[in-house]
Amino acid sequence: MFSLLRECKKKHKMILELARADFRKRFVGSYFGAVWMFIQPLVTIAIYAFIFGPYGFKSSPPVPNVSYTLWLIPGIVPWFFFSEIMNMNTGILQEYHYLVKKVVFPIELLPIIKLLSCLLVHGFFLLVMFLFYLFSGKFPKLSWLQVLYYSFATACFGLGLSYFTSAISVFFKDMQQIVGIVLQFGIWMVPIMYDELLFTNKAPILKIFFKLNPFYYIVAGYRDSMITGNFFFERPGLSLYFWAVTLLLLFVGLRFFRSLRPHFSDVL
Template sequence: MGTLAKILKEQWEWRKQILSLGLFDLRKISRGAVLGPFWIFAKPAVYIGVFWFALEVGLRSGDSSGSGAPYILWLMGGLVPWFYIQEILGAGVDVFHRYNYLVTKIKFPLPGIPTIFSISTFVVQLGLIIGLLVVYFICGQTLDWYLIQIPIALVLMFVFFNMFSLMTSSLSAISKDFLSLMKTLSTPLFWLSGIIFNIFTIHNATLQSILLLNPIAFIAAMYRCAVYDKMWIWDRPSACIGFVVVFALTLIATLVIYRRTHEEVSDVL
């Protein structure tokens, strides 16, 4: 608990610097481009369009939900959070090398560095949420209480994957092999996380329970409950239990790994 208290204290004391650097990191992405922010959202929009065409038009796998929501909302419910998670699984698992100068020259608190990257990526996610809601209302869906699950999912996603980034970055700074492992796992995680298939339609209960231990599947399920299924995520207790278990284990692992490696990171870098 002492390690957790120290991490939270450092995050709070350096909150202004963390927020400022996170927003500055976001501005660097569009610097020098005439259209600026357009390019930040162009890639996700193209990906969504291509997947929608391939799955609904090409493979004819799309259908409407019982609430009348079209397939595009189900697809976006999985892909929109994936764009945030993908960044964490990519550059986010090695942020200490990405922000090397903060570690070796400024002596910035290590727990705040993953948050810098998470903030810049999170702002993009908020823009994608706006796009999701625009499509949601264009499809004729109405404002209801189920949509409150989106901000809840955003908070859970930010906290969990920021914690995950701190854990993996600590290991990546010590071992390049771990970094290579995480890069290798990124693509399999996409295909096995229920982003483009419905885990809840799998009839094998054991396999379904194993897949629901994946926090990515839980976040996607929350988005889809809000905009497509029109139900509460806690009506699917297997998904909630799996997320709580993995969250607790990841928190413990993060605290243990950070406590054992934080003094070595600056020396290694």
């Protein structure tokens, strides 16, 4: 991990240039360009807000004086970021196969390059989230800045998993489809669209089940930052658990990636 950090510092200009090029490359030949990247997530938010909001099932968020939409957005925005990291990074070695075959290129940087490209899109959604809260009459809080910390936490968690999925997908082509299915199922394993009390009131043991999912920490953190104003150090147990799992994923994922690296060029 320390060698990876040194490599990032040494080649930071190249990483930023490749990330910008990757972001532009997505929209080559498209009339509306980057607009398509934002339409689907915004439509998804609108659908869930309609179904579970005042015109649908009228779900009540667990925070008083907050509409369902205001409660939904901080939960679903980091999920969009995470799911894009996983979808984009899983097939990155096939996408950049010409760089993988170059002996001198440190291919461990490829998931980081794609992650930075995804971060540009995430920055737009953070801006939309802030504007939505302002137009809804919410006064800015110091805790809003904390979403940058939780964005970093999401990026680290996604990167650790990406080293596994991207390495496996070279040898097992169906990995991309499996990741997509797991993400569709995984969004319901975190209380993003629903209040966890719907289940924990009936079965208190499920509270432990929810918190064992590292992404629970991120969703709760975004909502703490935007709604309640709580800071991450007010969840010391969850913070330590999340970073222990994430750092372990990064360490083991990078070791796994590097152990398979000599065989990538032969298969690709």
